[in-house]
Amino acid sequence: MATKKNNGQGKDLAYYNRQFWKLFLIGIGCGFLFFLFASWGLFGSMPSFEELENPESNLATEIISSDGETLGKFYNENRTAIKYSDLPKHLVDALISTEDERFYEHSGIDTRGTLRAIAGLGSSGGASTITQQLAKLLFHGERSRNPIIAVVQKAKEWIIATRLERQYTKQEIIAMYFNKADFVNNAVGIRTASRVYFGKEPRDLKIEEGAVLVGMLKNPSFFNPLREKRKQLVFDRRNTVLSQMVKNDKLEPAAKESLAKKPLVLDYHPESHNEGIATYFREYLRDFMKTWVKENPKKDGGDYDIYRDGLKIYTTIDSRMQRYAEEAVSAHMANLQKEFFKQAKSNKNAPFIKLSDAETNSLMERARKSSERWRQMSAQGKSEGEIKKSFDVKTDMTVFTWKGEKDTIMTPNDSIRYYKHFLRTGLMSMEPQTGHVKAWVGGINYKHFQYDHVGQGARQVGSTFKPFVYAAAIEQQGYSPCDSIIDAPYTIPKGRHNVTETWTPRNSNGTYKGMVTLKSALANSINTVSAKLIDKVGPDAVIDLVKKLGVNSKIPSQPSIALGAVEITVQDMVAAYSTFANKGVYVKPQVITRIEDKNGVVLYESTPVSHDVLNQDIAYAVIKLLEGVTEFGSGGRLRTDGGGYGYEMMTGYPYVLRNPIAGKTGTTQNQSDGWFVGMVPNLATGVWVGNEDRSAHFKSITYGQGAVMALPVWGLYMKKCYADKELNVSKEAFERPKNLSIKVDCWSPPVKKDSTDVDIEEQNTDEFDF
Structure with missing residues (x-):
């Protein structure tokens, strides 16, 4: 009996042993088949040999400065x-x-x-x-x-x-x-x-x-x-x-x-697009690249993807100069904004001045309809009445202040009016000889103010237009900076140069100086002299010259353009002025030197675009005229310690710049726009300051002139550039042409501390305590 039991147990053990190995081998086989089928793609596609050789990269396009720093990126995946x-x-x-x-x-x-x-x-x-x-x-x-x-x-x-x-x-x-x-x-x-x-x-x-x-x-x-x-x-x-x-x-x-x-x-x-340096420039570059990829397809005919193809865009921007420019803008604009808010408190219709209720409502309505809130609610099918009503409902929001973002509660209408208080600015800096743009600041904060006031925003230029009139007069009438002209009331009659009504411009302070040199007239921004000069050469001659200088704006053929009633971008103004520093040769602004693919293959290399505009003697004569502005005109603040002007609160004084500087301030009617374009031999920089709406401005010329609104940004920026010896920004004199045929050396009066640059008229401004 025992033997049979043992035999049964042995039989049972052998049976289970076989079953175990059978299941084990089946498991191994199933596992093998599972992996085999997976490798064949039966459970979903597997990467091909080519994909393994070149796995999906999804690389960001890198924007690289002229000094080798990464300015930013375009990416889906950074x-x-x-x-x-x-x-x-x-x-x-x-x-x-x-x-x-x-x-x-x-x-x-x-x-x-x-x-x-x-x-x-x-x-x-x-x-x-x-x-x-x-x-x-x-x-x-x-x-x-x-x-x-x-x-x-x-x-x-x-x-x-x-x-x-x-x-x-x-x-x-x-x-x-x-x-x-x-x-x-x-x-x-x-x-x-x-x-x-x-x-x-x-x-x-x-x-x-x-x-x-x-x-x-x-x-x-x-x-x-x-x-x-x-x-x-x-x-x-x-x-x-x-x-x-x-x-x-x-x-x-x-x-x-x-x-x-x-x-x-x-x-x-x-490294988001709203943060870091050169934010406005990066957005300008994005638009450039959208056009470039369509004009420069891949070998297979497809378009490059700036968000995935890992391109490298080598730019002319110098990261150090860009940072100095942004620091200068922030330092001065924060201080200037304090004064603007201070003045706004006494204005019930702040920030607007001399606007009727109907005009204010119209302006606010345009702002509402161009807002993101209006766009989104309209896309949701909301009626115009519903949308308008939502602008009066208080809501949580984060707003910009010069002390950082602030969480607050206000209605969208109040938000629109609050943001319209803020002064805006544009700055561009470039090398006259190469056209290389070294700094580009399109505004005060890209996240909250995305309109670019360098490449997009054309504004009235005021007295900064006058050098073009003087240049045309020197070229066509043979004038020199040392020639004298009478500063006295002057009238251009109806019918001449397309004048529809008799035109008699007045000087900003209502006084006249009698005999003055052209150098003194430009330095003191004398309107009557500009009127006389454009009357002699005609508006069309000035317009032709300005077009050769690269200005793309539409300019009316009227004598009033002599006082700057012309809208031009900062980019075009800097390029035009640079022509004088470059011996009369215009060089188109250039922001890219080359573009490479992710493997370093060069896809694009830029070539300078230039043409002759003026002979070098005339260009140098204009430079000497512009030097007078910083020697004894409205730009004289750059030379002093700030004493006597009463603007010590404006950050940056004293500048005490002693080297040769050619420049011109500009202020438009009602202090709506303030300009300064300044040059040294190897760097030209233009600055504009103003509000989004021309009806929002300083009340008086004290703060509203270009010499106070824009010039300090230029001064701060240049001080920072000069402090960085590696940049080699010139302190030398502009190169004098050999055998110069135009008289440029004439006596200069001492600095006048009451010099201003108002070109058309005068007046007024404006709340929010952020």
Whole structure:
């Protein structure tokens, strides 16, 4: 009986043994078929050989300054690839120590780690290698929450990982992984993350900084160092990375102890389009590139994608000069705005002056209909009545102030009126000889005021137009800066030069000086002399000259243009003035030197566009006229310590610039626009200041003239440029032509502290205490 029982037990044991191996082999076979079918794409497409050779890059287009700095990017995904050789060793060590200790030992799949993860049901951590993580980032993204799909994704991830290992070296995989990883806050890839969080290139990262970034890879959102409540978690995670480096013999224990005690220090540099430097210029460049890609297709006929193709746009902008220009604008405009708000408090219709209720309502209505609120509600099918009513409902909003953004509650109507208080500005700086634009500031804050007052906004130029009249008179009538002319009441009769009514311009202060030199007349912005000169040469001759100087604005053929009743952009004004500094040769402003694809292949190289306008003697004569403005005219403030003018509150005094400067201030009727265009031999810079609406302005000439509104920005900017010796901004005299045929050396009166530059008339302004 016992023997039979044992035989039965043996039979049962052999049966179960066979069943086990049968199931095991079936499992192995199913697993093999599962992976085989996955590799064939039966569970969804797999990357082809070509895709593995050239994985989807989605690289940001980089905008690079003339001094090699990144000004900004165009992107869907803010990522700029770098090579393995650009990664510091400690960063690579931190990654491998933390994410994949056996990276150099496996071929894409860590068998030991996988078995450990299976045995522990995931409690001992996952087993994804760096190569598997790269496969996920490149080809299928986030893991599905559906367990069946998740298993399929994992299988595909293993297959792709092994293929990547065959296709690329370990170093290339490390570089690809760092380039693809998302560090949140618009920072994709290690180079962008390094710049965003620490303001430096990866090669310059300290060990503890690199550890912060590697620590984020586990869960970038959870270990986001910008979130105040996560600071301790990020700190601890950083130290965990350092501990892993010690464990893997990549860091000495003593060094780890020292680094672990250091506080978490960030140097946050956001790279959104609304932030950073040269925001207005970047938007101008975006529009340029939209046209360029259509005119310069790829070899296959398709268009370049500026958001994905990783182009490099090398610009003429100097990051240092751009920063100095923005600092100058911010410093002066913040102070000037204080005075504007102060004056606005006494004006019930602020910021508008001398507007009827009907005119004010019309202006506000135009602003409402051009607002984003109106556009969105209209798209939702709301009636005009409903939309208008919404503008009277108080709402939470964040508004701009010169002390930073402010959370407040106001109606959209009040918001519109509040923003109309703000003075706007435009500044452009370029090299006359090359046309290279070195600085471009289109406004005071791109996020809140997106209209570009350099390339878009044409405004009345006032007295800054007068040098063109003088240049035409020198060329056609043979005048010189030293010739005398009578400053006295002057009338151009009806019918001459298309004048429809008798025109008798008056000087800004109502007085007349008698005999004056042309140099003195321009320095003191004497209107009657400009009227006489345009009467002699005719408006058409001046218009022809201005067109040759690159001005694209439509200019009426009337003598009144002599006083600046002409709308011109800052860009065109600077280029036109630069012609005088460039010996009479006009050079079109240039903002790009070349464009390269992601592999460094040059796709475009710019060529200068230039033509002769004036002979060098005439151009030099105009320069000498313009020097008179800064020697004893309204630009004389640049020479002084500020004493006696009463404008010490205007930031930047004293300038005390002693080198030769050619320039001209300009102020339009009612102080609606203030200008200053100034030049030294190798740099021309123009500044405009005014409100969005011409009916919003300072009450009097004291603050409303170009010498107070615009000139201080120029002075501050130039002081900063001169302080940076590497820029080599000239302090030398303008080059005098050999055998000069025009008399330019004449006596100059002392500086007059009451000099102004009002060109047409005068008057008035205006609340909000931000």
